[in-house]
Every structure is written in C-alpha cells, then in structure tokens.
Amino acid sequence: MSAEHPGTDVVVIGAGIVGALIGRELAGRGLGVALLDPQPGRGASIGNAGLLVPSFTRPMADPATLWEGLRAMTGSDPLMSIGSLSPAVLTWLARFAAAARPGRAGRIAARLTGPARTAADAYANLAAETGIDLGVTGSGWLQVARSPAVLRRKLALARELTKNGIDHEVLTQAELRVRAPELDPGLAGAVFFPGDSSLDPAAATRAALVAAEMRGVVVHRARVTGLVRRIGEVTAVRTDLGEFTATTYILATGAGRPGGRGIQPGWGWSIDVPAEHPLISSPLIGLDDHVVFNPLAGRIRITGGMRIGGTPQDRHDHAAATAIRQAAERLVPALHDLPQGTLTRAARPMTPDGLPQAARTGRNLVTATGHGTLGMTLAPATAAAVAQLLGHDGRHPEVLR
Ligand SMILES: Cc1cc2nc3c(=O)[nH]c(=O)nc-3n(C[C@H](O)[C@H](O)[C@H](O)COP(=O)(O)OP(=O)(O)OC[C@H]3O[C@@H](n4cnc5c(N)ncnc54)[C@H](O)[C@@H]3O)c2cc1C
Structure with a gap:
C-alpha cells in the first residue's frame, strides 16, 4: 500500500x-x-450533442456506408477525415473495414438497443438524486435529408430498426415544411424517431x-x-x-x-450558440453533413465532425468550426443572425467495430x-x-x- x-x-x-x-x-x-x-x-x-438515441445504435462499420465513409475520411472534407496515418490508425482502419461485414451492423444495433433504452430513465433518476436539472426531454429526434438518396437510405435503415422495436415516422417534404417551418424548405423530407431523448451533457x-x-x-x-x-x-x-x-x-x-x-480518438466539435429562444422545437440531425442540433436552456448546441486519430494539437479547429456552422446555417437559416458561439473539441473513444x-x-x-x-x-x-x-x-x- x-x-x-x-x-x-x-x-x-x-x-x-x-x-x-x-x-x-x-x-x-x-x-x-x-x-x-x-x-x-x-x-x-461535456463536449457532445447530448442525445440519448436507441435509434442510432447501428455502428459506422457497415457495408452500406463503408466506402462512402472511407472516401470522405481520406478526402478533403474538414468534417470527415483521418488525423494521422500512423501504424495504429492504419490498423484501426483495417479492423474497421474488416468489421463492415454484411449483417453484422444490424446484429450490433439489436444488441445495443436494450441498453440504450435504459438511458432516459437512468438520467431522470440521476436528476432526482442530485436535484440537478439535466434538461432531459423526450421530444424525439428529427433526422432530415437534403438528398433524396440519403433519405431513401435512412428510410431503409429505419424500417430495419422496427425489428428492434424502434418506431419511426416518415415526413414528406410538404409535411416537414408544416412540422418544422424553421428549416430550409428545400429539404427532401425526414424520418422522426419519437423514442429518442436528449439532455444537457455538461x-x-x-x-x-x-x-x-x-x-x-x-x-x-x-x-x-x-x-x-x-x-x-x-x-x-x-x-x-x-x-x-x-x-x-x-x-x-x-x-x-x-x-x-485499439481505441482511436474520433475528434468532433461542438459549438454553443447563445439563443434566447430555441430556433428549433426538437433535436435535429442533417443527415447529409451529420450536423446535430440540440436546443438547450439559453443556447443551441451544434455538433459535428469525425476525425479519426491524430492529436489535439492538429490545427483543424477553424476549418471544422466553419464547415459545421455553414452546414448548420443551410439547415436552419435563422441561425445566420446569431453569434458564432463557443467551440469545444472532444474525442470520442472509437473501437473499429x-x-x-x-x-x-x-x-x-x-x-x-x-x-x-x-x-x-x-x-x-x-x-x-x-x-x-x-x-x-x-x-x-x-x-x-
Ligand atoms: C461531437 C460529439 C458528439 C457526441 N454526441 C453524442 C450524443 O449525442 N450521444 C451520445 O450518447 N454520445 C455522444 N458522443 C459520444 C460521447 O460523448 C462519448 O462516447 C462519451 O462522452 C465517452 O465518455 P467517457 O467517460 O468514456 O470519456 P470522457 O468523457 O472523455 O472521459 C474520460 C476521462 O478520462 C480522463 N483521463 C484520460 N486519461 C487519463 C489518465 N491518464 N489518468 C486519469 N484520467 C484520465 C480524462 O481526463 C476524461 O475526463 C459524442 C461525442 C462527440 C465528440
């Protein structure tokens, strides 16, 4: 001792x-x-989107998204990239590709859905135990797409998730305009997951x-x-x-x-934009850019980006913040009138599979x-x-x- x-x-x-x-x-x-x-x-x-999402348990290592993901990560997109080509990162990428076997992502999603479903109640208990308001809401998660192909892919996944007891609602372009008039009217449509929740992660x-x-x-x-x-x-x-x-x-x-x-950091960024009134009524993701909005008390948290590997010293924040902000303003045009907000960088602990x-x-x-x-x-x-x-x-x- x-x-x-x-x-x-x-x-x-x-x-x-x-x-x-x-x-x-x-x-x-x-x-x-x-x-x-x-x-x-x-x-x-503290640097995350704060969503409690049984609908999102399907891993990234999936044949449907593997090539798209690897292409994006090796290209010049500031939101999807590889931070270093060290032997450890290359090994991670090889394992990631090997994990993207047909059928596997669906099995993992099925396995994680039950544990994910316990989250909202668990945080409500934590709030009761401490007297701290965690801002837990059960207002569901709206997933919007600009591209019809992206929307079709999401719909196919949503239908598969019904096997795990995950409900969804499909919104056409016209229905989305009525439901969420604050969003860009050019969006193709949306899928809404009513069983998802959100909180203030900090x-x-x-x-x-x-x-x-x-x-x-x-x-x-x-x-x-x-x-x-x-x-x-x-x-x-x-x-x-x-x-x-x-x-x-x-x-x-x-x-x-x-x-x-075998864990690699999956760097992501969050921007807290002060807002007296929430611009949106429920949490939202733009599926084309993977930018997430969570309306919190007095601010909106916007998150995005996935940079695998590398260190916090990589000078990447400005490009990522600009790309997130631009994607966010394309989705919610009124954001344009709000201040830039505060940027935080955080590392998701990513396993390849x-x-x-x-x-x-x-x-x-x-x-x-x-x-x-x-x-x-x-x-x-x-x-x-x-x-x-x-x-x-x-x-x-x-x-x-
Ligand atoms: C942009 C972004 C958005 C996200 N959105 C969501 C979301 O909406 N929903 C969701 O469920 N998840 C989300 N996540 C993922 C989620 O944030 C992480 O999976 C989760 O926070 C990991 O928690 P953790 O406790 O394992 O790690 P961390 O919160 O990183 O905690 C690890 C702790 O270990 C400490 N530590 C490290 N090294 C040492 C050492 N040598 N000695 C002592 N202590 C050490 C660190 O200081 C740190 O406090 C998101 C992540 C990011 C980056």
Whole structure:
C-alpha cells in the first residue's frame, strides 16, 4: 500500500460520464471507490450533442456506408477525415473495414438497443438524486435529408430498426415544411424517431460526479501514468500524486491513455450558440453533413465532425468550426443572425467495430471504454453491467462486448 494514499476497494481511472457513473454505482453497493482524473468531467462527456438515441445504435462499420465513409475520411472534407496515418490508425482502419461485414451492423444495433433504452430513465433518476436539472426531454429526434438518396437510405435503415422495436415516422417534404417551418424548405423530407431523448451533457456529467461524491466516492485530481503489474495482477496505479492501490482497477479513460485496446480518438466539435429562444422545437440531425442540433436552456448546441486519430494539437479547429456552422446555417437559416458561439473539441473513444469495451481485461482489471458515438446513451447501462461483473467471482462474462 502506498504511503500517499490508503488502499481502497476500487480505483476508477477517468471521471467522464462512464467513470463517474461506475463510481456512483459501485459506491451505492457499499464499495470504497477512488476516482482519479486530472480534469474530472472535462472530456468528451461535456463536449457532445447530448442525445440519448436507441435509434442510432447501428455502428459506422457497415457495408452500406463503408466506402462512402472511407472516401470522405481520406478526402478533403474538414468534417470527415483521418488525423494521422500512423501504424495504429492504419490498423484501426483495417479492423474497421474488416468489421463492415454484411449483417453484422444490424446484429450490433439489436444488441445495443436494450441498453440504450435504459438511458432516459437512468438520467431522470440521476436528476432526482442530485436535484440537478439535466434538461432531459423526450421530444424525439428529427433526422432530415437534403438528398433524396440519403433519405431513401435512412428510410431503409429505419424500417430495419422496427425489428428492434424502434418506431419511426416518415415526413414528406410538404409535411416537414408544416412540422418544422424553421428549416430550409428545400429539404427532401425526414424520418422522426419519437423514442429518442436528449439532455444537457455538461449538466449530466456534473450530476454524475456529484452523485458519486454524495455516495462516498473520493475524487482525486491525479493523472495516471501507468499500471504496476505483478504476476498477472495490477498491484497499483502510478500517478502524478503518487501511487494508489486497490483490490480492483477500472479503466474508464475514454480516448485517453492508458485506455482500451485499439481505441482511436474520433475528434468532433461542438459549438454553443447563445439563443434566447430555441430556433428549433426538437433535436435535429442533417443527415447529409451529420450536423446535430440540440436546443438547450439559453443556447443551441451544434455538433459535428469525425476525425479519426491524430492529436489535439492538429490545427483543424477553424476549418471544422466553419464547415459545421455553414452546414448548420443551410439547415436552419435563422441561425445566420446569431453569434458564432463557443467551440469545444472532444474525442470520442472509437473501437473499429463500434462495440464498446466493457469487460474484464485482467484478473483484477476491468476496461470500460470505447463507447464511440454513444457514450452518453450507453454509460448508465455500462455502469450497471460493470457493477454486475464485479459481483461475479472468478468468471469473466462478456458484458456489452
Ligand atoms: C461531437 C460529439 C458528439 C457526441 N454526441 C453524442 C450524443 O449525442 N450521444 C451520445 O450518447 N454520445 C455522444 N458522443 C459520444 C460521447 O460523448 C462519448 O462516447 C462519451 O462522452 C465517452 O465518455 P467517457 O467517460 O468514456 O470519456 P470522457 O468523457 O472523455 O472521459 C474520460 C476521462 O478520462 C480522463 N483521463 C484520460 N486519461 C487519463 C489518465 N491518464 N489518468 C486519469 N484520467 C484520465 C480524462 O481526463 C476524461 O475526463 C459524442 C461525442 C462527440 C465528440
């Protein structure tokens, strides 16, 4: 045991939405938990769109979108690109292509739909526990398309999702104009998913940390620099604040290091535009550019972009912000009159196949990352699954993966 920090039952490394909810869950089951993070709650969990989307569990690795995605990522589109061609990124891309087998994306979507469906209630419970307003709404998700081909593809996917119990409504161009007159009238139509919800991701992440502390979790602003291992077991974590010891260690570092195997950052950008009145009535995605709107209290959050690999130092923010803003203004012309807003860059922890990693990866080590585009949606289910996993003795069941 280190002199600096007394031992505890569980050390959770990383205090994003995943680590904070795991800490809260384990502390609620009577375990002593230390949560280590140099910047708790400042990762992807505050820089995202804040949608809870059972309708969006189909992974990117899918034959229908593989070539389009790879072409876009290797071209000059500032919103879809490759950040580096390092061996690790090339390996990730090869695994991504290999994962895009016919039938597989549908099976993954079916598997993740149930866990995704638990999110809205879980966040409502979190709001009740902490008294923090998370802005949870059940107003559904409107997916609009400019190109008829894009709309047809979405419709085909939506029909497939009905097998998983996901309802949708189709809106023709004329119906969309009546339903959402604030949108560009030139759009081809839309698909509406009434079962999706949304929240304020920063409020949700803050509430997860507050709830964890209310249940006795101790948060240390420590950066983990390595795991100390002996005969197949982790015996301590090294940090800039000294060593921490525990019986069990949980890696929930998102796209950070140390992290899950084969994870690459999927950089994305969010712009918070102050707005006295929401310009749109419900969350929205423009399917042609993948730009997402979430109306929040006093502002609209607009997100977009997927840059695989590379570092935060890549000078890419200006091009991405401009492209997101232009795409957003094409969809909602009244946005043109609002200020530019505040830009945040965040890294989604991307596995090549789109399945999160939530499993034992060592005798006393659990990895809980790789939630990709779905971390807000899947974090509550992951926290419950990890708690269940630790209840098992000696067996190593796969959880979400
Ligand atoms: C633009 C964008 C839009 C998105 N939209 C949505 C959406 O609408 N719905 C949805 O469900 N998901 C969405 N996501 C995905 C979601 O944000 C992520 O999947 C989720 O936040 C990941 O949570 P996490 O806790 O694993 O990672 P993070 O929130 O990144 O947390 C990881 C934490 O680990 C810490 N850490 C890293 N390294 C170390 C270390 N060495 N020592 C200690 N701590 C460390 C970091 O400081 C960080 O706080 C979006 C993401 C982006 C970028």
